[in-house]
Amino acid sequence: xxxxxxxxxxxxxxxxxxxxxxxxxxxxxxxxxxxxxxxxxxxxxxxxxxxxxxxxxxxxxxxxxxxxxxxxxxxxxxxxxxxxxxxxxxxxxxxxxxxxxxxxxxxxxxxxxxxxxxxxxxxxxxxxxxxxxxxxxxxxxxxxxxxxxxxxxxxxxxxxxxxxxxxxxxxxxxxxxxxxxxxxxxxxxxxxxxxxxxxxxxxxxxxxxxxxxxxxxxxxxxxxxxxxxxxxxxxxxxxxxxxxxxxxxxxxxxxxxxxxxxxxxxxxxxxxxxxxxxxxxxxxxxxxxxxxxxxxxxxxxxxxxxxxxxxxxxxxxxxxxxxxxxxxxxxxxxxxxxxxxxxxxxxxxxxxxxxxxxxxxxxxxxxxxxxxxxxxxxxxxxxxxxxxxxxxxxxxxxxxxxxxxxxxxxxxxxxxxxxxxxxxxxxxxxxxxxxxxxxxxxxxxxxxxxxxxxxxxxxxxxxxxxxxxxxxxxxxxxxxxxxxxxxxxxxxx
Ligand SMILES: Cc1cc2nc3c(=O)[nH]c(=O)nc-3n(C[C@H](O)[C@H](O)[C@H](O)COP(=O)(O)O)c2cc1C
Numbered sequence: 001x002x003x004x005x006x007x008x009x010x011x012x013x014x015x016x017x018x019x020x021x022x023x024x025x026x027x028x029x030x031x032x033x034x035x036x037x038x039x040x041x042x043x044x045x046x047x048x049x050x051x052x053x054x055x056x057x058x059x060x061x062x063x064x065x066x067x068x069x070x071x072x073x074x075x076x077x078x079x080x081x082x083x084x085x086x087x088x089x090x091x092x093x094x095x096x097x098x099x100x101x102x103x104x105x106x107x108x109x110x111x112x113x114x115x116x117x118x119x120x121x122x123x124x125x126x127x128x129x130x131x132x133x134x135x136x137x138x139x140x141x142x143x144x145x146x147x148x149x150x151x152x153x154x155x156x157x158x159x160x161x162x163x164x165x166x167x168x169x170x171x172x173x174x175x176x177x178x179x180x181x182x183x184x185x186x187x188x189x190x191x192x193x194x195x196x197x198x199x200x201x202x203x204x205x206x207x208x209x210x211x212x213x214x215x216x217x218x219x220x221x222x223x224x225x226x227x228x229x230x231x232x233x234x235x236x237x238x239x240x241x242x243x244x245x246x247x248x249x250x251x252x253x254x255x256x257x258x259x260x261x262x263x264x265x266x267x268x269x270x271x272x273x274x275x276x277x278x279x280x281x282x283x284x285x286x287x288x289x290x291x292x293x294x295x296x297x298x299x300x301x302x303x304x305x306x307x308x309x310x311x312x313x314x315x316x317x318x319x320x321x322x323x324x325x326x327x328x329x330x331x332x333x334x335x336x337x338x339x340x341x342x343x344x345x346x347x348x349x350x351x352x353x354x355x356x357x358x359x360x361x362x363x364x365x366x367x368x369x370x371x372x373x374x375x376x377x378x379x380x381x382x383x384x385x386x387x388x389x390x391x392x393x394x395x396x397x398x399x400x401x402x403x404x405x406x407x408x409x410x411x412x413x414x415x416x417x418x419x420x421x422x423x424x425x426x427x428x429x430x431x432x433x434x435x436x437x438x439x440x441x442x443x444x445x446x447x448x449x450x451x452x453x454x455x456x457x458x459x460x461x462x463x464x465x466x467x468x469x470x471x472x473x474x475x476x477x478x479x480x481x482x483x484x485x486x487x488x489x490x491x492x493x
Contacts, residue, residue, distance in 0.1 A: 054144065054162050054311075059098060061238050062313055065091040068174050069181060071257060072291035076183055077204055081389060082456070083291045087261040088170045092313035095167060095175050098122075098229030098240050099248065100134075100307040108138045115303035120228040122246045122306040128274040128298040129155075131166060131249045131307045139163030153298075153324035157251060157266070159316030167310040169252040169293075170265050172277045176243070176290045178236035183289045184243055185235040190285055192220025195244035196227045198445065201284040201416070206383050226281050226306075243288040246306035247276040253322060254295035254456065264316075270325040272459045273297055280304035284416040287449045294452040297463060298324070326462075335403050336360035336490060340410030341421045343371060343378060346441040346472045347410045354408060354439070354481060359493040361404075366395040367421045385420040392421050394428065401429045406464075406490060409454065410439045416448030426457040437464030437488050443471060464488040 049056045071085035103119035105126070106112055113125045126134070132155055136146040139161075147165040149156045157165065167175065177185055183203060184190040192199030199220035207214035226245055234240045252267025252275050267275070273295035279288030282304045287294070296302065338360050342348035348364070355362045369392065371378045385392065398404075411422045436458055440447050446468045455463055467484040469477065485492060 055142065056094065056311065057096075059096055060094040060309075060311060061097055063093050063095055063171075063175050063237060065089065065093070066174070068177060068179075070170055070173050070291075072183070072289070073181075076289070076291070078286035078289070078387060079291065080293065082256065082293055084257045084259055086257055086259050088174070088265060089261075089263045090168075090171050090174045091264055091316070093167070093171055094311040094313050095171070095237075095239060096309045097234065097238055098308075099246055100309060101229070105134060105307075108134060108141060113301065114226075116226050118228070121226045122229065122241075124226060124246050124280075124303050124306045125301040126249075126305070126307060127301045128249050128276075128296075130301065134307065135164040135166065135309065153326065155322050157320040157322070159312075159318050159320060162312060162315065164309050164311060166249055166251045167308065168264070168266050169250045169275050169277065170262070171310060172248065172250045172308075173290060175237055175239055176235065176278065178239070180236075180290070183291070184285075185290060186243075189214075189217050190243050190288065191218060192222070194232055195241065195285075195288065196223055196232070196281045197244035197279060197288050198222050198282055198284050198416070201286075203285040203289075205285075206415075209379065223281060242278050243285075243290075244279055244281060244283065246278075246280045247283075247294055247302075247304055248278050248306060248308040249274060249276045251320075251322075254293065254459070266320045267322075269321065270323045272325055273455050276305050280306075282446060283449065284445075287416060294449060295455055296452065297455070300463070334405050336406045336408060337363060337398065337401075337404040338408045338410065339363045339365055339398070339425065340439075341365040341412075341419050341425070342410070342441075343412060343419070346469070347412050347439075349472055350439060350441060350469055350477070350481075351408075351410045353477065354410075354485075357481060357485065357492045358408075358490060360408065360490075363398050365421050365425045367424075368393040368395045382414045382419060386415050386417060389423070390420050391424045391427060394421060394424050397428065404434065406435045406437065406488075407431070407461075408437050408439060408490070410441070411450070413440050413442035413445050413448050413450060416445055416450075418450045418453045423453070423457055426454065431458040431461035433460065433462075435462045435464050435488075437490070438466040439469065439484070440466065441469045441471060441473075 067089045069085050070088040072079040072083040073085055099122035102114050102121050102123045105123040114123055115125050132148050136148050139146045144163040145161040147157055147161040147163040180187055186194055189203040199222045202217040204214045205217040229240045235242055253271025254273040254275050255268035255271055276294050338351050338354050340347050340351040371381050411418055440450055451466055465487050
């Protein structure tokens with residue numbers, strides 16, 4: 001209870017800080033988009049246009065290619081080590097002005113997978129594989145050549161095909177930036193009146209907690225839902241919701257960029273996670289930055305992640321084959337370990353209940369130097385460690401990690417991600433072939449980007465279905481834990 005008061009205090013501090021944000025106008029750069037009037041394009045009665053024999057739906061924008069700096073500069077606050085800046089050239093392509101809606105998804109698939117309901121809302125809770133299947137099904141329906149062929153876990157993209165496809169990660173960032181080099185395409189901290197995100201936490205708001213350090217950052221509305229596209233101003237290319245609303249799957253496997261210049265890159269040839277970009281309604285602004293990279297297994301979905309479609313502007317060349325580097329299942333004895341970090345006791349109590357139910361071994365992840373017991377101090381310590389991507393030394397090790405196949409990993413949501421001792425823990429062992437099943441205690445932000453952070457740190461582990469618990473859980477916790485264990489095939493004793 002004391003902790004929930006504390007987190008409310010944090011919110012109040014955020015709400016109390018006041019600021020006035022000015023309107024930004026993106027600068028030019030080398031990138032530009034043609035938002036209408038293409039030459040050799042005939043408009044049809046519906047507003048769609050035809051180029052050659054291909055009918056282009058009216059909501060697609062022609063993005064003129066160019067060169068840009070992909071990734072973020074070292075000076076960008078909250079950047080990840082995986083945002084290495086490098087020059088990238090992309091060719092012309094088309095991108096939908098808005099995220100794919102539930103009506104569009106339903107029309108082709110007959111399915112309503114979303115957590116929020118409304119035909120005009122963006123579809124979410126769709127996996128990368130769902131997105132690929134949708135692209136192909138819609139292409140077939142409209143007489144286009146499907147861009148993808150799927151064989152088991154191997155998906156091959158025919159770059160010459162005229163069908164619907166996902167943008168590459170480079171195309172996505174080029175289109176999002178629309179010529180800007182700032183953290184957001186608005187050139188200033190993005191406000192909740194400009195994008196649908198976890199509006200209590202605009203970019204760099206933490207600088208206002210203990211001083212009036214950043215009066216540009218003004219807390220705004222946290223809508224707690226997706227919204228219909230078109231409600232916020234588009235970027236310079238005419239694209240809506242590139243920051244926030246739902247994250248957007250892109251083609252690429254998650255991997256290091258490298259510093260060399262690249263031309264129309266399509267990401268690593270293999271991997272275990274696919275990238276999604278732009279952040280969603282449940283993300284802090286820092287995780288909706290133009291350069292921020294989120295990743296998840298191809299078969300997973302989230303209420304925070306959807307689809308934006310791309311089309312070729314000119315036929316590309318070649319096949320890009322992405323084969324899943326899924327590791328073999330570990331040959332351990334099938335044992336389960338509950339490993340958790342807890343600052344205030346909520347996660348510890350949840351871990352204790354899971355142990356009661358499963359009889360699994362219990363391990364507390366403890367930093368060698370504890371965080372302060374004072375709430376305000378731990379807020380700034382945690383923030384300092386996250387911004388530095390610190391790896392605090394841990395007080396003790398798991399004796400024989402090789403014995404365990406399944407790790408139930410518990411932690412509190414800290415600044416929309418994991419506490420850094422969890423990062424130390426994940427880097428200390430080899431989780432290849434093991435299954436990590438997260439449980440996260442939070443103060444309203446659910447998982448934030450913690451699942452992405454775990455997946456990036458243990459890319460060779462399988463991620464089970466995670467459980468989010470509001471503070472200490474309340475009366476339904478026992479039932480929720482039971483359902484969660486069953487869903488993940490973890491036996492109760
Ligand atoms: C440093 C710090 C940062 C936090 N950041 C978030 C946050 O971003 N989102 C959220 O929902 N809760 C946040 N909280 C609240 C905790 O996640 C929540 O109180 C949780 O129940 C604490 O678990 P514990 O008692 O095991 O430490 C934060 C708490 C602390 C101390």
